[in-house]
Amino acid sequence: EDQVTQSPEALRLQEGESSSLNCSYTVSGLRGLFWYRQDPGKGPEFLFTLYSAGEEKEKERLKATLTKKESFLHITAPKPEDSATYLCAVQAGANNLFFGTGTRLTVIP
Amino acid sequence: DAGVTQSPTHLIKTRGQQVTLRCSPKSGHDTVSWYQQALGQGPQFIFQYYEEEERQRGNFPDRFSGHQFPNYSSELNVNALLLGDSALYLCASSGRTGGRNVLTFGAGSRLTVL
Numbered sequence: 001e002d003q004v005t006q007s008p009e010a011l012r013l014q015e016g017e018s019s020s021l022n023c024s025y026t027v028s029g030l031r032g033l034f035w036y037r038q039d040p041g042k043g044p045e046f047l048f049t050l051y052s053a054g055e056e057k058e059k060e061r062l063k064a065t066l067t068k069k070e071s072f073l074h075i076t077a078p079k080p081e082d083s084a085t086y087l088c089a090v091q092a093g094a095n096n097l098f099f100g101t102g103t104r105l106t107v108i109p
Numbered sequence: 110d111a112g113v114t115q116s117p118t119h120l121i122k123t124r125g126q127q128v129t130l131r132c133s134p135k136s137g138h139d140t141v142s143w144y145q146q147a148l149g150q151g152p153q154f155i156f157q158y159y160e161e162e163e164r165q166r167g168n169f170p171d172r173f174s175g176h177q178f179p180n181y182s183s184e185l186n187v188n189a190l191l192l193g194d195s196a197l198y199l200c201a202s203s204g205r206t207g208g209r210n211v212l213t214f215g216a217g218s219r220l221t222v223l
Contacts, residue, residue: 097212
């Protein structure tokens with residue numbers, strides 16, 4: 001059975017304090033790993049798709065990496081506007097996404 | 110570009126009632142998926158519609174049904190509401206534009222069942 005585990009559940013950072021969010025997964029036949037950002041009261045917003053181990057993608061202060069068992073979302077010098085819930089999802093045999101429960105990030109000025 | 114629009118944004122129902130939620134996909138998208146997101150949880154896949162047919166279904170009972178119209182818009186219907194159906198219902202669209210596996214989500218319809 002597909003499984004996605006995100007850690008930590010919540011993370012508080014000072015502005016400028018870099019850190020990483022973890023997404024470990026168990027799935028047969030990974031077709032893609034997705035990172036989404038969700039602000040309170042809004043739907044998830046697409047950030048990255050990773051397809052194979054060793055792949056990396058960057059966008060502003062965010063960098064996503066992928067291994068055969070987990071993905072990391074690195075946040076460099078975060079700002080308060082980076083505060084959100086970050087969701088990881090995997091796509092296996094079907095076309096639907098299987099989501100983790102998310103990491104709630106708070107960046108304090 | 111209007112993105113994915115959902116209505117209503119909030120609604121309150123009582124147990125046993127029925128509800129219909131509506132979704133208009135992003136321009137250029139032809140596939141609509143519905144997800145249920147309980148408080149503090151990640152979204153859970155309900156079903157996906159393409160070419161007016163249900164193509165895939167998640168682990169949800171038959172009380173959950175849907176429809177896709179020729180203009181690609183979609184409805185989610187839930188019958189015999191239970192307290193546990195209280196959640197944020199998210200519609201997501203995808204299509205050849207931007208990649209078939211990249212979902213664009215709407216802001217959701219928050220359903221409260223009393």
